[in-house]
Amino acid sequence: MKRRSTVTTFFLYLVGTLYGLAVLFPIVWMLMLALKSQLDAFAKPPLLIFQPTLEHFIAIFQDREFLESIANSVIISTGSVVFAMVFAIPATFALTIMQGRVRRNALLTILLIRTAPGMIYLLPYFVVYSRLGMLDTHAALIIIYLIFNVPLIIWTLMPVWSAVPRELRESGMIDGASLWQILFWIELPLVRVGIIASGIVAFIFAWNEFLFALVISANDSVTLAVAITRYMGYEGTEWGKLAAAAAVMMLPGIIFGFLIQRYMVAGLTAGAIKG
Amino acid sequence: MSLAARALGRGKGPEDVASSRAHYKYLAPSIALLLALTILPMLFTLYLSTSSLSYTSPRPPRYIGLRNYERLLDDARFLQSIPVSLLFIAAPVAAQLALGFVVAVVMNERLPFMRWLRYVFVAPMVIPPIAMGLMWRILYTPHLGGLNYFLGLVGIDGPGWLTEPNWALVAIIMVAVWGWTPFVGLFFLAVMQSIPEELYEAGVIDGATWVQSVRHITLPLLRPTFAFIGIFRVIESLGIFPIIYIVTNGGPATATETVNFYGFVSGFNNLRVGYASAIIVVFFLMLFVIVVPTMRFLLRNIQAGE
Numbered sequence: 001m002k003r004r005s006t007v008t009t010f011f012l013y014l015v016g017t018l019y020g021l022a023v024l025f026p027i028v029w030m031l032m033l034a035l036k037s038q039l040d041a042f043a044k045p046p047l048l049i050f051q052p053t054l055e056h057f058i059a060i061f062q063d064r065e066f067l068e069s070i071a072n073s074v075i076i077s078t079g080s081v082v083f084a085m086v087f088a089i090p091a092t093f094a095l096t097i098m099q100g101r102v103r104r105n106a107l108l109t110i111l112l113i114r115t116a117p118g119m120i121y122l123l124p125y126f127v128v129y130s131r132l133g134m135l136d137t138h139a140a141l142i143i144i145y146l147i148f149n150v151p152l153i154i155w156t157l158m159p160v161w162s163a164v165p166r167e168l169r170e171s172g173m174i175d176g177a178s179l180w181q182i183l184f185w186i187e188l189p190l191v192r193v194g195i196i197a198s199g200i201v202a203f204i205f206a207w208n209e210f211l212f213a214l215v216i217s218a219n220d221s222v223t224l225a226v227a228i229t230r231y232m233g234y235e236g237t238e239w240g241k242l243a244a245a246a247a248v249m250m251l252p253g254i255i256f257g258f259l260i261q262r263y264m265v266a267g268l269t270a271g272a273i274k275g
Numbered sequence: 276m277s278l279a280a281r282a283l284g285r286g287k288g289p290e291d292v293a294s295s296r297a298h299y300k301y302l303a304p305s306i307a308l309l310l311a312l313t314i315l316p317m318l319f320t321l322y323l324s325t326s327s328l329s330y331t332s333p334r335p336p337r338y339i340g341l342r343n344y345e346r347l348l349d350d351a352r353f354l355q356s357i358p359v360s361l362l363f364i365a366a367p368v369a370a371q372l373a374l375g376f377v378v379a380v381v382m383n384e385r386l387p388f389m390r391w392l393r394y395v396f397v398a399p400m401v402i403p404p405i406a407m408g409l410m411w412r413i414l415y416t417p418h419l420g421g422l423n424y425f426l427g428l429v430g431i432d433g434p435g436w437l438t439e440p441n442w443a444l445v446a447i448i449m450v451a452v453w454g455w456t457p458f459v460g461l462f463f464l465a466v467m468q469s470i471p472e473e474l475y476e477a478g479v480i481d482g483a484t485w486v487q488s489v490r491h492i493t494l495p496l497l498r499p500t501f502a503f504i505g506i507f508r509v510i511e512s513l514g515i516f517p518i519i520y521i522v523t524n525g526g527p528a529t530a531t532e533t534v535n536f537y538g539f540v541s542g543f544n545n546l547r548v549g550y551a552s553a554i555i556v557v558f559f560l561m562l563f564v565i566v567v568p569t570m571r572f573l574l575r576n577i578q579a580g581e
Binding site for chain 1: 316548
């Protein structure tokens with residue numbers, strides 16, 4: 001173990017605590033705003049202790065448009081995860097068979113596609129969708145999200161799948177199983193956890209996405225991310241509702257995020273360490 | 276080894292799954308899908324950038340060659356968006372790497388009562404960027420209290436975060452640093468945990484202090500990781516569109532507009548699709564010019580590490 005003086009230890013605690021609080025502060029502050037009455041929200045100096053109220057949460061859950069946007073987000077996110085899986089599962093399987101440079105180049109290409117700012121692809125989709133009459137449909141966003149979710153699933157699933165022993169595959173081959181049979185009956189059941197984790201990561205991505213949703217969805221398919229901004233209306237911003245809506249939107253990510261925390265970083269780390 | 280050399284050079288025993296190329300057809304649909312969904316739109320953008328397409332113009336779109344690009348050179352708003360973009364790439368990424376390393380070092384010490392940090396750090400990774408932007412917009416808005424009130428408590432007279440151009444730039448950078456440092460930190464931590472303990476023990480035997488062992492053992496071993504995560508963050512850094520949209524909406528005036536943000540405004544607010552496409556093409560070239568040299572540096576580093 002590294003030798004650490006008391007002073008060093010003190011500084012480590014100090015830096016860690018301060019940084020942890022700095023990360024928490026904006027989140028807590030927004031949640032407080034969501035629970036404050038209109039009057040308390042604008043109090044000067046800002047109130048740290050106040051009578052919490054659920055009025056903003058009740059208001060947004062009585063807002064038809066808000067509820068519909070949640071339904072749209074669920075449909076679009078789920079749809080994009082399901083379709084992305086159809087492509088990503090066989091791809092990941094193939095990548096675990098591949099080795100060396102080819103595999104690395106394929107993985108890096110896939111990563112680059114996932115990382116590139118969506119703006120590069122946005123305009124053509126808008127033009128093409130408007131010609132096809134597909135603007136403001138669920139399918140329009142589901143298709144676009146494949147660009148990000150197929151790579152995301154591959155990268156998250158990859159380390160889990162790589163841990164499956166090679167011998168299983170080889171004994172399957174000797175018994176005369178085809179690749180499909182090996183994929184479906186031998187390996188897929190073993191990577192269930194990885195499939196669920198990568199599905200959650202992809203779901204969260206689609207749920208959180210803003211840019212494409214802003215442009216492609218308007219009324220019938222408007223997603224939660226876009227619907228929230230409508231509380232920043234022309235007649236002044238409804239801060240309480242805005243904060244409450246954002247809190248609702250954060251919920252699935254926070255809940256699932258804790259559950260699959262290690263998978264989120266693991267995918268990329270495996271890529272960085274082993275290439 | 277090249278693709279071809281590899282394919283030819285490998286043995287073809289019946290039990291060697293990798294030697295047959297049957298599995299390529301499992302990867303092919305994904306690659307084909309991704310290329311179709313990305314390369315085609317990019318080519319279409321290139322095509323659109325040479326057209327006069329505008330949804331506000333009554334005239335049908337026509338081919339106008341490089342006219343859109345010529346206009347860009349005289350467009351002060353566009354020219355201003357370039358340094359803003361570079362700032363929004365360089366400043367947050369540098370801060371994320373530096374801070375991320377520091378918090379990773381802290382977490383790697385496994386101090387008692389500090390495990391909560393790792394859970395706290397998951398939050399920004401899963402919080403929608405739009406909500407991140409909103410949180411900070413709330414903090415920056417004077418009549419909602421927040422940041423300036425707390426700065427006032429320690430005797431600092433907080434600036435007009437959203438009304439003064441230079442502070443608005445800082446405001447956006449702070450959100451980007453807040454939002455993505457935890458990811459960088461957890462990433463560094465994962466790599467740090469793969470460093471064998473013996474290295475540190477050897478260091479202790481040689482009389483290394485804690486600071487020295489971080490400086491001479493941890494840091495050099497993480498160099499390839501810095502490159503990898505750095506490039507990753509650089510490419511992703513201009514994806515802070517939702518943050519800009521919510522926190523400043525490009526303002527005050529156009530002070531916090533990046534190239535892609537201006538592309539968005541031209542395309543979807545002004546509906547000048549041809550012109551916006553030209554902006555996007557330039558944006559893409561800009562990313563390319565920044566990323567390719569960094570990428571080569573990264574690959575060299577990884578290979579050197581093998």
